[in-house]
Amino acid sequence: MNDSAIFNLIIVSICIMVAIALSIIVLFNTSQRRIMSELQKAHDNKLSLQKMLLENTVAVQERERNRIARELHDNIGSQLSIMNLSLNVLKSLATFEPKELLVIDQISDSLTSSIETTRNISHELFPATISKFGINTALQALATSVERAGVIDVDMQISHEWEQIEQSKVIHIYRVVQELINNTIKHAEAENIVIKSWTEAVNIIIRYQDDGIGLSADYNNYKGIGLGNIQTRIGLLDGQFTLQNDQHGDGYKAIITIPFHKPTLSENGENV
Amino acid sequence: MKELSFYVPIVISFLAFVSYSLVWKKIEPHEKLIGIYIGIGFAFEIIARVWTYYGNNLPGLHLYTLLQFVILAGFYQGLYKILGFNFPNRSYLIVGVVVIVLNSLFVQSIFIFNSNSKVGVELLIMIQAISIYILLLRNQDYEVSSLKPSVTFVTAILLNASVSIIFHLYSNQVMKMDLILANKLWKIRALLNALTQVFFIFACYQIHSRSKYQKALSTIS
Numbered sequence: 001m002n003d004s005a006i007f008n009l010i011i012v013s014i015c016i017m018v019a020i021a022l023s024i025i026v027l028f029n030t031s032q033r034r035i036m037s038e039l040q041k042a043h044d045n046k047l048s049l050q051k052m053l054l055e056n057t058v059a060v061q062e063r064e065r066n067r068i069a070r071e072l073h074d075n076i077g078s079q080l081s082i083m084n085l086s087l088n089v090l091k092s093l094a095t096f097e098p099k100e101l102l103v104i105d106q107i108s109d110s111l112t113s114s115i116e117t118t119r120n121i122s123h124e125l126f127p128a129t130i131s132k133f134g135i136n137t138a139l140q141a142l143a144t145s146v147e148r149a150g151v152i153d154v155d156m157q158i159s160h161e162w163e164q165i166e167q168s169k170v171i172h173i174y175r176v177v178q179e180l181i182n183n184t185i186k187h188a189e190a191e192n193i194v195i196k197s198w199t200e201a202v203n204i205i206i207r208y209q210d211d212g213i214g215l216s217a218d219y220n221n222y223k224g225i226g227l228g229n230i231q232t233r234i235g236l237l238d239g240q241f242t243l244q245n246d247q248h249g250d251g252y253k254a255i256i257t258i259p260f261h262k263p264t265l266s267e268n269g270e271n272v
Numbered sequence: 273m274k275e276l277s278f279y280v281p282i283v284i285s286f287l288a289f290v291s292y293s294l295v296w297k298k299i300e301p302h303e304k305l306i307g308i309y310i311g312i313g314f315a316f317e318i319i320a321r322v323w324t325y326y327g328n329n330l331p332g333l334h335l336y337t338l339l340q341f342v343i344l345a346g347f348y349q350g351l352y353k354i355l356g357f358n359f360p361n362r363s364y365l366i367v368g369v370v371v372i373v374l375n376s377l378f379v380q381s382i383f384i385f386n387s388n389s390k391v392g393v394e395l396l397i398m399i400q401a402i403s404i405y406i407l408l409l410r411n412q413d414y415e416v417s418s419l420k421p422s423v424t425f426v427t428a429i430l431l432n433a434s435v436s437i438i439f440h441l442y443s444n445q446v447m448k449m450d451l452i453l454a455n456k457l458w459k460i461r462a463l464l465n466a467l468t469q470v471f472f473i474f475a476c477y478q479i480h481s482r483s484k485y486q487k488a489l490s491t492i493s
Contacts, residue, residue: 003449003450010439028408
């Protein structure tokens, strides 16, 4: 073979080898991409299944709360009221010794207190106000019940657009605010709570702030059930929850962002 | 004045060497071997050019073949471990080194091209590169982003070996070939080497990105 033939042979061989190597590389890349996309799809399916399971669990929990609240209010609460009424009737029908009257009054006071407690527990378990009067009124009622204790003032400024959010979402928002207030009452030693909400583009922003002692520096390691519940509910709303802890004793601040889809109106004017 | 093909491989090798030095602290243990491989490649680029002024520089190629085999076997062994493949690397290394040394001592003198051992090493490098691809496709338990630079190295090594093997297969004929044609081939070879170094530089960039990503992740958690 002459030089030119060897040269051509080498060039052709190089071209063939490069083509083979490139084919292997391309085959590897496309196969890897396909496998990755299948894995991603499986992962997404798993996540959406988990989310659905969580949604169902929370929905069942809410239904059960609703049932217990109704039982407490309609059954036990009513029976306690009837007992109290009967006691008052008994008191007016017969003549009692002063000692006996004192016991009857004590029983009546106890019953009144039990009726009040039952009513409060029932409302806390399932705030019927939400379905009757909307989220704003329910949150205002919650704030009023906190203020009634005379320790904490609640300043609540809530966007009116909330009224258009669907019921299934509203209950989560209510529970989140309720949990934040519970945390403040239990741990913060605060005197004031400020809750502000507004809409920004497609999001509802809720800013919760108290003036208590704040969370300990290692709060991230000790997330309690309360914070876990908040995160679960915000997750179900596809939202974000950020806790900003001021360790200089100026309380803690929570920022909640929830995607907001205004319900569209159907032809007959009902929310869809 | 020397041709561009004389300087380009040295400059790009130097750039790859510098890039690797910059990310040295951020690399995984098995990737360090590629750093050493790049460093040795750069050193041999210079040594080979200086050596030509004093005589036949082919003994350098014999030594380079041995080092290339050992370093790349170590690099692949690191990847095999990550991908959960039990490869008998020690036996592989012993047999390989003995064969290369015996070839240089008794079959192909150190003053001619060691085409036998060079072709064998290139072939083994290619087989190992393909085996890494197969393992990567079969094993999904690793983090893809962490192995991206290694995959780029494997790709560069595979491309380089697939062309290099042809050169070394015909190396002794090329030495006897018409100088103009031979020069054309050496220019192609130089271009290929430069391309491989560009891949290495890109892998350094991937190491840098991975390090930034891992830092961001650790900050979040």
